[in-house]
Amino acid sequence: MDDTSELPGEPHVPGLRDAAELLKADRPRTEAARRLRLHDASVVLDRLAELAARLVGAPVAQLSLLDDVQVVVSGAGLPPGTVGSEVPLETTACAVAAAERAPLVVPDAHAEPRAAELPQVAAGAVGAYLGVPLVDSAGHTVGVLCVVAPAPRSWSDTDVATLRQLAAAAVTELELAALRTEYESDRLRWGLAIDAAGIGTFDWDLVTGELTWDARLVEMFGYAPEEFGGTIEDFNARVHPDDLPRVTDALQASIDSRGDYEAEYRVVWPGGETRWVQARGRTLADERGAATRVLGAAYDTTAERAAGMRVTRVLEAMPAGFYSLDREWRFTHVNAEAERLLGRSREELIGQELWTAFPAAVASAFEENYRAAVRTGTPVQFDAHYPAPLNGWYELRAWPSPEGLSVYFLEVTERRRVQDRAERAAQRLALLAQVSAELAGALDPQTATGHLPRLVVPALADWCIVTVVDPDGRPRDVGHWHAVPSQRALVERYAAVRLDAMPATAPLMRALLTGEPVMERGEAVRDLLTEGDARDLLTALAPESAIAIPLRGRDRTLGVMTLYWRAGWTPRDEDLATAQDVADRAGLALDNARLYGQQRALAEGLQRSLLTEPPEPDHAQIAVRYLPAAEAARVGGDWYDAFLQPGGATMLVIGDVVGHDTEAAAAMGQLRALLRGIATYSDAGPGEVLRGLDASMAVLQTRVLATATVARFEQTQDERERGVTRMRWANAGHLPPLVINPDGSVAELATWRGDLLLGVDPDARREESVVTLDRGATVLLFTDGLIERRDADLDAGMARLREALRELAGQRLDDLLDEVLYRLVDGRPEDDVALVAVRLHPQDRPRPPDAGPNRVPDVVPEDPASPTLR
Incomplete structure (x- = not known):
């Protein structure tokens, strides 16, 4: 409606x-209105608008559709350009009629509160308004049919009824136009789809016998248009003789049942070429139920058949089994290799449900993976074992498709057997490597041997007990383990x-005596035990068999490893061989530990026999420590010494012979004895003592090299009164002493100079250094084993030692040395x-x-005025 016929409202x-x-x-209403405005019905609607104006005697009539805006679709008495225009819903009185879903009757626009202030009303262009909503078949108000007069006038009930009838006609015309458009669109799309798919159609009138084919079907059967006679005989003439009875029966069954018809058959052209055709149809009946015609369609499947035959030939020639399942898990195809692997013919399987044909597949890896593939649409690959009668391992690949599931599979039983053997061999090697590592890395081989049951269970047995022979010859159980946690307490008690409770004839005792494995039935072992707890516990544990394997050393049996197996389990030969290997390694480790202990005890005994207790001179506390290397072969080179010289001076010595063996x-021992002999006879100073030792080594042809530091503590009466002491020391290539001052600081002694090692040059001159110490100071002499590391240099070790001494300065001397050894x-x-x-x-x-x-010593003078400290 233009400005003179609309009732445009102000926004407020x-x-x-x-x-x-x-x-x-109301979005459904909006969509319904939008659907109707897309289709052409303008001619009829224009006539309806003219009729509305004439019947109610109004100069202007308008038909509008309302979605998000008002669209004028037809009218009478409207200015040019009004039809097709759009205006906002807020500016039209038609919105009120549509919203109220009832006729809007306005006899006098000037008296209507919602329109009195509108410019068109004030200008006199609109005096009266009558609008009726357009309601579609779904009940949606999609528009309004209205009439307008320039001056106020009354509207009769007849006017309202007339406008209602015309509005209903307008809605019907709009919906018919929409249906026509949609039908044409569907028909066009259907035709295009038929053309694209190459489908032909047929119509067989059963009353007249006339058979109607479209051009595509005529061509499909090898006829020229003028050759096709339009009878069922023309159809039969082209169907392959071998297929004709089957096709005829299918047609007759459809006619008899008034149902569907489906057949695939060959068509033979006049030149001898054969085509495959797939046909589907349906028989129609009249109101009395009599069959009247067969309608249907057909399409050429020759190419699909050829491709399918090629696929079938490939599948039949495949060295892998293949079968396909439909969506109901029924077999639809089985190739020759699948027949062989499954032990069933395709005639037996096709059409049968998988879970019925192979019930052991239910609730197994087969069902789990197949259903997962169908559910997710993702191919799966897995290995699975099917029990008797197949009793084999299979490698499977399954691909889901809209038709069902395709499965390719190979029997891999032998491969799995080889893999299992290889895996068991790898596990045995890993077990032996772990046993070797445990035994080699343990400080106490007996403790490591006691850990063996945890390594061999459950790899080799269900449970295990390890026994070792103590030095006094008595057997002692040092370890046990059971694969089942709930049984471990029973094994511990047993x-x-x-x-x-074990007699001399028990397998364990026989293995200890003979040094050979002894295998026995569990019942026989139980019967050997005396009545009591041991027999009751073994009965509760219920082993079916057991073997006692000796832990053999070089010349003796050092223990026994007893393995037990549950009922129904027979140990494999390779498991027994592995168990014997484990036992041999454990026995060798125990024997090595025995020999190591003997060698270490011998070396340490020699070493410690040469290291005497220090003296305790007045007001001077001396403490010593010796710690042999962790490896027995490295014992022997380091020594310390502390003694008093004839004049009463205290002398400390630290030394290290080059080499690490007995x-x-x-x-x-020779050097230590020589040095203390020289020092205690001559009363010489540190430098002279070292020079004399060098000379003695040359005369005695002691062909070794050694380092040493000798320190002597001296004090005059004046120094005694001042509370200080002098330390005079000489160094033959050794690390210098460290001094902890009374305030806790550590003296670096950075000015020291180490002379040549002992044993290099007997004429070498030995220098002496002197440092004055406050009473309360501590002097530490040490060998390089305290600070030396394979992964760090000596400077880093010295730094660690100085830091430790600073932190420990206030501790008792014995505690200080122990803590230094612990930290470093x-x-x-x-x-x-x-x-x-x-x-x-x-x-x-x-x-x-x-x-x-x-x-x-009694021979040392006790004169406090002596010039030396004792």
């Missing part, structure tokens, strides 16, 4: 705005009591470690209890 007129919002909120220990070597030095330390207690107070008793 509540009635019009509310009506517009209500219409916009291991605690079985040896006391020969080095013997050489160390943690009880496992890579080389021998020797320490000797002296703490100079203040002399103006009694000797502290920590220093222990005052012990000096």
